[in-house]
Amino acid sequence: MMILNNKELDLEINYFDKKNETLDREYLEKLQLTKLVKTVDQALKIEFYKKRLNGIGIKSGRDIKSFEDFKKIPFTSKDELRSSYPKGFLSVDMDDVIRLHTSSGTTGVPTVIYHTRNDIENWAFLTARCMMAAGATKKDIFQNMTGYGLFTGGLGMHYGAEKIGMTVIPAGSGNTKRQIQMMKDFKTTVVHATPSYMLHIYDIIVEEGINLSELSLKRAFLGAEPYGEQTRKKLEDLLKIDVYNSYGLSEMNGPGVSFECIYKNGMHTWEDFFILEIIDPVTGKVLEDGKQGEIVFTTLDREATPILRYRTKDLTHVYKGRCECGRVHRRISRITGRTDDMLIINGANVFPSQIEEVIMKYPEVGTNYQIFLTNKGALDKLTVKVEIYSKMFKGEISELDSLKKRIADHIKSAIIVNPTVELHEPGSLPVSEGKAKRVIDERSKL
Amino acid sequence: MAKELNVFIDNKPGRLKAITGLLKEKKINLRALTIQVREDFGLIKTIVDKPNEAYMTISDKGFACALKEILAILIDDSPGGLDDILDIFAENNININDSYAFIIDSGNKAVYCVEVVDIEKVKALLEKNGFKLLDDQDLYGL
The missing domain is CATH 3.30.2130.10 (VC0802-like)
Incomplete structure (x- = not known):
């Protein structure tokens, strides 16, 4: 049995595409290989891939006969996508392109993804699968509160929602009071937003004195920025809704790549449309299920911009075993960090997310933390600063001493590096919203 | 038994003053005060004339504090x-x-x-x- 926060208990498992969502594994893998042949042929039309694949003896898609062959293909990086801006990764005639999306380009040259009619159709198909897996049906009123335009969140979910037959309100982001008014007037049942915007919506609901019973909200699909299980619980409790996790990236269309089903236990990744690999970000070795590493995706159906073995820089792990919902598509955990965040401390590779994971297990400390790195000669020193959580404070020095020791031991067992743990006053460390600076590296170069 | 009010503060200049300032505002009198100090924090232990009011005042400001017998x-x-x-x-x-x-x-x-x-x-x-x-x-x- 499962527990939902829904006003109506809705235990029905819905599929948008039952046949392909519940294939058997063996068939799915065969299907991937078949699609891979087509994808590689498509990629060979791109100068970048032609050079690269010919270089390792791949002249046609038929040269990929097994996953072993596939694994010989070098990874594609974001920088490589960027370097051929604007048209380098276009593999069809521009006449056949019906839309393009670009990344924001805030960190440099943007990446461009072109879409044919089929690409857009497939994308809509996948977001439809996602939302239906999370319980949405044609009876729902869907208010899409993410940006429309180059940002893929708005249009990606919009087309999928229409495919399901929901009533779509293309609200876009911003204008919170009007958003809430629309929720009231049109009895919105499902929303799509970023977690931080959803928290903001709640604040405004309270500020405006609106009673939750005036709304008909049942579920929210939240993505586009990382958030923790605590934020999910908080939003579910405050708004009396079910919150489902969504993961996607513009290079793989946008939303519609990985999504939670009603069991909220990991995000199903549509493996008939993407090959999912988890690799060791340092060695590039493909890791088995359960191991944390970097997600690597290969598109399997994209015509206009096929991408082979794309390094997302996002860290996660694949869940072992099959989900109760019956879908064969493997699940990934919420994104726990970025490979860019990796620190090398006394020779050990450490991700801040590993430290965070430990801290979150201690109710005696808050969710804010800071990682300080200093060095003395060749030796690095790791200091982890955490905040005391007021509600759990008992006023005992011995408990504080033991808490510090337990957290330090726990971190050491997780990352092998011995940390100094410091306790600080509640609210004294920078807040977690947005891009708070978690890591302060004051090590001088040798 | 008597009540002792314990407050967690960072070990840095001005933090004890942040607490005594709050007590002064509420006209709460201190009978005794001692601090157990660590490298990163201090635990203030006080005996005050209005322990419950002092507790409410200090915890309302977000401090981690506790009343102990x-x-x-x-x-x-x-x-x-x-x-x-x-x-x-x-x-x-x-x-x-x-x-x-x-x-x-x-x-x-x-x-x-x-x-x-x-x-x-x-x-x-x-x-x-x-x-x-x-x-x-x-x-x-x-």
């Missing part, structure tokens, strides 16, 4: 006053986790505050030996 023993402010009590502790093999003392009437009366593991047991033991343990009323009415 402690033993406040009335002793003579004369040579050997403390030693008489510690005799009992030593004889009964009672370990002291933390303690401090303050004078309330010079040359006459003082208070010895002590933290032990089994507070009820030690309280009974002290009372059996004729010591007066101060409760809130006694302490703040001094």
Whole structure:
């Protein structure tokens, strides 16, 4: 049995595409290989891939006969996508392109993804699968509160929602009071937003004195920025809704790549449309299920911009075993960090997310933390600063001493590096919203 | 038994003042204050005349604080006053986790505050030996 926060208990498992969502594994893998042949042929039309694949003896898609062959293909990086801006990764005639999306380009040259009619159709198909897996049906009123335009969140979910037959309100982001008014007037049942915007919506609901019973909200699909299980619980409790996790990236269309089903236990990744690999970000070795590493995706159906073995820089792990919902598509955990965040401390590779994971297990400390790195000669020193959580404070020095020791031991067992743990006053460390600076590296170069 | 108000503060300049400032605002009087210090933080222990109000005021400001019951023993402010009590502790093999003392009437009366593991047991033991343990009323009415 499962527990939902829904006003109506809705235990029905819905599929948008039952046949392909519940294939058997063996068939799915065969299907991937078949699609891979087509994808590689498509990629060979791109100068970048032609050079690269010919270089390792791949002249046609038929040269990929097994996953072993596939694994010989070098990874594609974001920088490589960027370097051929604007048209380098276009593999069809521009006449056949019906839309393009670009990344924001805030960190440099943007990446461009072109879409044919089929690409857009497939994308809509996948977001439809996602939302239906999370319980949405044609009876729902869907208010899409993410940006429309180059940002893929708005249009990606919009087309999928229409495919399901929901009533779509293309609200876009911003204008919170009007958003809430629309929720009231049109009895919105499902929303799509970023977690931080959803928290903001709640604040405004309270500020405006609106009673939750005036709304008909049942579920929210939240993505586009990382958030923790605590934020999910908080939003579910405050708004009396079910919150489902969504993961996607513009290079793989946008939303519609990985999504939670009603069991909220990991995000199903549509493996008939993407090959999912988890690799060791340092060695590039493909890791088995359960191991944390970097997600690597290969598109399997994209015509206009096929991408082979794309390094997302996002860290996660694949869940072992099959989900109760019956879908064969493997699940990934919420994104726990970025490979860019990796620190090398006394020779050990450490991700801040590993430290965070430990801290979150201690109710005696808050969710804010800071990682300080200093060095003395060749030796690095790791200091982890955490905040005391007021509600759990008992006023005992011995408990504080033991808490510090337990957290330090726990971190050491997780990352092998011995940390100094410091306790600080509640609210004294920078807040977690947005891009708070978690890591302060004051090590001088040798 | 008496109430001790414990507050967690960062070990850096101005933090103790942040607490005394709040007490001043609410006209709360301090009877005693001690700090257990670590490299990163300090634990302030205070006896104040309005412990509940002080607790509310300080916790409302987001500080981690707690009210704790402690033993406040009335002793003579004369040579050997403390030693008489510690005799009992030593004889009964009672370990002291933390303690401090303050004078309330010079040359006459003082208070010895002590933290032990089994507070009820030690309280009974002290009372059996004729010591007066101060409760809130006694302490703040001094």
